[in-house]
Amino acid sequence: ALSGLKRYSKPYTLGFLIVIPLMAIGMGRIKSDMFILGYMPESSEELRNHRKILQYWGNYFPLDFLIDASDQYNFSNPSMVRALGNFQQDVENIEEIRSTFSVYNLIDRSTNVILDKNLEAITANPANAQRFLKRFLTGENLDLSKYVSKDLKTVRVTLTGPIVSVSELEHKIDLIEGVFAKHFGSKAQISVTSYPALFLRIMK
Numbered sequence: 001a002l003s004g005l006k007r008y009s010k011p012y013t014l015g016f017l018i019v020i021p022l023m024a025i026g027m028g029r030i031k032s033d034m035f036i037l038g039y040m041p042e043s044s045e046e047l048r049n050h051r052k053i054l055q056y057w058g059n060y061f062p063l064d065f066l067i068d069a070s071d072q073y074n075f076s077n078p079s080m081v082r083a084l085g086n087f088q089q090d091v092e093n094i095e096e097i098r099s100t101f102s103v104y105n106l107i108d109r110s111t112n113v114i115l116d117k118n119l120e121a122i123t124a125n126p127a128n129a130q131r132f133l134k135r136f137l138t139g140e141n142l143d144l145s146k147y148v149s150k151d152l153k154t155v156r157v158t159l160t161g162p163i164v165s166v167s168e169l170e171h172k173i174d175l176i177e178g179v180f181a182k183h184f185g186s187k188a189q190i191s192v193t194s195y196p197a198l199f200l201r202i203m204k
Contacts, residue, residue, distance in 0.1 A: 063159040065176070069188045074152040076134040078126050080187065081107060084155065087183040091159060094175050102157040103147040107136060156193075 073080055081104060088100040137148055148155045161172065173192055180190045 061161055061163045063161060063172075064193045065157045065159070066191050066193050067155050067157060067180075067184070067188050068191070069153045070186060073187050075103070075148060075155055076130050076137060076152050078129040078133065081129075081133060083183045083187065084157075087180055088157065090179045090183070091176055094172070094179070096162045097172075098160045100157060100159050103137065103144060103155050106142075106144070106147070107133065110136065 067084070069075060069077075069080060075081060075084070084102060084104045085108065088102060088104060091097055091100055134152070136142075137144060137152055138150075146156065159176070164172065177190060180188075184190075
């Protein structure tokens, strides 16, 4: 057995030396652009459910971002809250983005219901606005830990959009990051998180 192994070792080694470089060249030319729904047969229950949700509810794929304020800022700062609201409004104008949600929506709704004022009226006075925002975001009556960090430096923004291919997802993220830069500049950084981030890393 050993003699046989020795006899065939040289041809096998030579074969691997030829094949491996060819595989490397081929892998370098592959473009990863997977579309998960494209792998499902038309008769699959998952695809039928997907189409029903689209018909009755619209795009539903969640895309989460974390926005981290720079050292001298946090989200009790009225200018940061305004930037967050303007960012969400512009992102909702991107094609196929159905909705956005963050702590901004809770603040905006609460100022209308509790104070009978809109958020612009509240933030018109920066000192009063900062006190209100800090009390609201750190209050004991609401658990906002899913939406804002304890130090008020980080907020989560959730978007709902279409299920798309890898390249389309990357394009959407590029557009969103462009809108973010317009409204926040150097005041904060944005990063995509949860399943889509993992999906992109795997496919790359």
